[in-house]
Amino acid sequence: MASRIEIPEFRLELRIGCSEAERSRFQPVEITIRAEKRDGFKAAATDHLNDTIDVNAICSVVRNTASEKPYATVEGLSGALIRALKGHFDVPGVLWEVSISKIAVPIPGLQRGYRYVESE
Structure with missing residues (x-):
């Protein structure tokens, strides 16, 4: 049984952009993280925190790295x-x-921004 932990639309204010001017100010981004395990997380059967991935720790790693x-x-x-x-x-x-x-x-007409997805 495959299972997945998903953190949808974790919102951060980051310095990101192609130009120095764009990177000079904080901008909102939404980051969705998925951790998928093909054979399932053991916590589904054991209900033990040690058998899964701590969502708070995922958020901390994402926040610190970003x-x-x-x-x-x-x-x-x-x-x-x-x-x-x-x-x-x-x-x-x-x-x-x-x-x-x-x-x-900062692209005229691109009202909703854009999304990039990368997976292993």
């Missing part, structure tokens, strides 16, 4: 997040997916 420096691209941020999550949580069989929505994009 805030440690300005990023020029959502692709760069996404890659950094997946590397940080894999490094922090040594859980065999977990596949990570990160979806980043940049909400305020």
Whole structure:
């Protein structure tokens, strides 16, 4: 039985953008994190916290990694997040997916921003 932990639309204010001017101010982004385990998380059967991934810890890793420096691209941020999550949580069989929505994009007519998705 496959299972997935999903944190939808975790909202952060980050310095991200192609130009220095864009990176000079904080901008809202929404980050969705998915941790999928093909053979399921043991907590489904045991109800023990040690048999799953702590959602608070996932949020801390995402917040710390995303805030440690300005990023020029959502692709760069996404890659950094997946590397940080894999490094922090040594859980065999977990596949990570990160979806980043940049909400305020300085492109005329692009009213809802855009989304980038990266998975293992």
